[in-house]
Amino acid sequence: MGGAQRNARKKRQARQAGGSPAVAAARRTGDRKKLVIGAAVVVVLLAAVIGGVVFYNNNKNATEGKDIKAAVPSTSQQATGTSAPPAYQVARADGVVIVGDDTAKVTLDVYEDFLCPACGAFEAANGADIEKHVEAGTVQVRYHMLPMLNESSDPPGYSMDSANAGLCAADAGMFPGYHKSLFKDQPEEGGRGWDREQLVKLGNLIGISSADFKACVTSGKYDSLVQGNFDEVKKTTYLQQDVGGGKKGFGTPTIAVGEKVVDTAKSNWLDKLIASAD
Amino acid sequence: MIGLLVRLGLAAVWLVSGAIKVSDLNQTYIAVQAYDLLPSGVSSVVAGAIPFLELALGVLLLAGLGTRIAALVSALVLLAFIGAVAQSWARGLTIDCGCFGGGGQVAAGETKYPQEIARDIGFLLLAGWLLVRPRGILSLDGWLTVREPETVDTQGRT
Secondary structure (H helix, E strand, O other), rough: OOOHHHHHHHHHHHHHHHHHHHHHHHHHHHHHHHHHHHHHHHHHHHHHHHHHHHHHHHHHHHOOOOOOOOOEEEEEEEEOOOOOOOOEEEEEEEEEEEEEEOOOEEEEEEEOOOOOOHHHHHHHHHHHHHHHHHHHHHHEEEEEEEOOOOOHHOOOOHHHHHHHHHHHHHHHOOHHHHHHHHHHOOOOOOOOOHHHHHHHHHHHOOOOOHHHHHHHHHEEEEEEEHHHHHHHHHOOOOOOOOOEEEEEOOOOOOEEEEOEEOOOOOOOOHHHHHHHHH | OOHHHHHHHHHHHHHHHHHHHHHOHHHHHHHHHHHHOOOHHHHHHHHHHHHHHHHHHHHHHHHHHOOHHHHHHHHHHHHHHHHHHHHHHOOOOOOOEOOOOOOOOOOOOEEEEEEEHHHHHHHHHHHHHHHHHHOOOOHHHHHHHOOOHHOOOOOOOO
């Protein structure tokens, strides 16, 4: 049998097998259905992706177009209803903010990031207590605001912007209220954060009216100071804590007295520190 | 029967992982950023897209609609995940994959790269099975594309 004959027979067989009009019609319908299903599936997947991105953007921008809620620090200020600077010392020493009098018995070094949720929890648990002792003159706090989570806001940079703004507020003598407000109305990690305009507005709300403050916040005046501070802290041996796997690392919040990290897990840690300093 | 189990299994994986991610989108962004692969603007898009894509794949697989395409997309997504985890491992990053929620930086001793990759390869096998044999019982595909006229053609063959 020659090749041509074989081919012809194959064609005939093929026609007989699948070539009947009914089967061909059914196959066409089936193919069309498959095409429609395929197209529908692709549309569903695309809709999920596009809808997801739109939804995500609305979701993360929860802080857009709002004012940061102002929290007033001391009881005396609430009583008079004005936003005067606190009665105790508030000063900036390079990248560190010193709050409370030099004669205080205990000096706390507090290492924080305004975006860090654990720092927010620390402030919620201990902020009022620390404030009380600062007012009483028993505790001085040295705040080191660090850009630990600078990449964790979307867009990145809230950690740095807020740390810088904190130093600007310290220049104006209003750090305590500013610090308290940013932690009370803390943006969610991974979200948008507050932008520089909103950080300026918060200053105005708590009573900072100088043009210097606005320029300081919007220009990122102390960014390099904050970064230098952070680089230093990451290299400071006594600030490194066990992070598991036999390795050590720096994390926020870290509280230290002298050159020793303080365990703040127990609720009376501050009272004990003060008692032992007597 | 095996086909059905494989399909429902992969559907469950996507529905669970997608739902967890959707419930905390900011965390998803942190997880994507931690891979340190994409500029933040792109991370933002990926963090928005991935959770909902996972949910959509889960729903399609559960219904058995467009199973082959869903399996193909699943396989591509899983390959991308495996690649992303592998590069983190190779570069010595210390992150959680954020496969089922969570994600972001973890302590050096707490990375689980081999387990994460093994798990994803397992899911990839499920997707591979469905790619080759997408048809199974209890699927919309089967129900929609039944060829009734074909069962008896003019010569009485089935």
